[in-house]
Amino acid sequence: MDAELSSPSNSSANDPANPAETTAKCPHCGTAMPANAAFCPGCGWSMTPLPAADRAAAAVAYFTFIPAAVLLFLPAFRNRRFVRFHAWQSVLLWAAFFVLTVAALLLSNVAAAMLLLLFGILASLAMLFLWMVLSLKAWQGERFELPLFGKLAARMK
Numbered sequence: 245m246d247a248e249l250s251s252p253s254n255s256s257a258n259d260p261a262n263p264a265e266t267t268a269k270c271p272h273c274g275t276a277m278p279a280n281a282a283f284c285p286g287c288g289w290s291m292t293p294l295p296a297a298d299r300a301a302a303a304v305a306y307f308t309f310i311p312a313a314v315l316l317f318l319p320a321f322r323n324r325r326f327v328r329f330h331a332w333q334s335v336l337l338w339a340a341f342f343v344l345t346v347a348a349l350l351l352s353n354v355a356a357a358m359l360l361l362l363f364g365i366l367a368s369l370a371m372l373f374l375w376m377v378l379s380l381k382a383w384q385g386e387r388f389e390l391p392l393f394g395k396l397a398a399r400m401k
């Protein structure tokens with residue numbers, strides 16, 4: 245995933261326009277950046293060694309949005325941009341997931357309600373039609389058998 249984010253122009257090894265003393269090169273993808281950059285602009289690789297606690301916290305941040313929200317509120321991580329980035333990314337990702345899930349549920353409920361309404365209208369119309377036809381047949385003295393119901397009715401004594 246990291247490699248896909250870096251364009252070929254970014255990963256060109258030597259850029260003569262940039263003096264070596266003001267630029268650093270990402271050990272992960274080769275992107276040139278200012279020497280004081282904390283993170284690679286190409287792939288997000290941390291240019292300064294990150295404490296294991298930060299990396300662990302950032303990894304845990306993706307286990308649903310709950311640990312991410314907790315991390316964002318913890319004073320200990322107030323200045324840990326790496327952790328806060330992943331926490332925010334997790335919150336946004338989970339928020340999008342919930343919004344899409346709710347939207348899908350609502351849409352399916354609306355679709356189900358529409359189908360139910362349509363079925364109800366059609367069934368009511370069919371019953372109205374049958375009622376009129378069967379009443380008329382009976383009134384006219386005709387033994388008019390419906391496909392299934394007529395056979396069953398004929399067996400009833």
Ligand SMILES: [Zn+2]
Nearest residue numbers: 270273284287
């Ligand atoms: Zn990089």
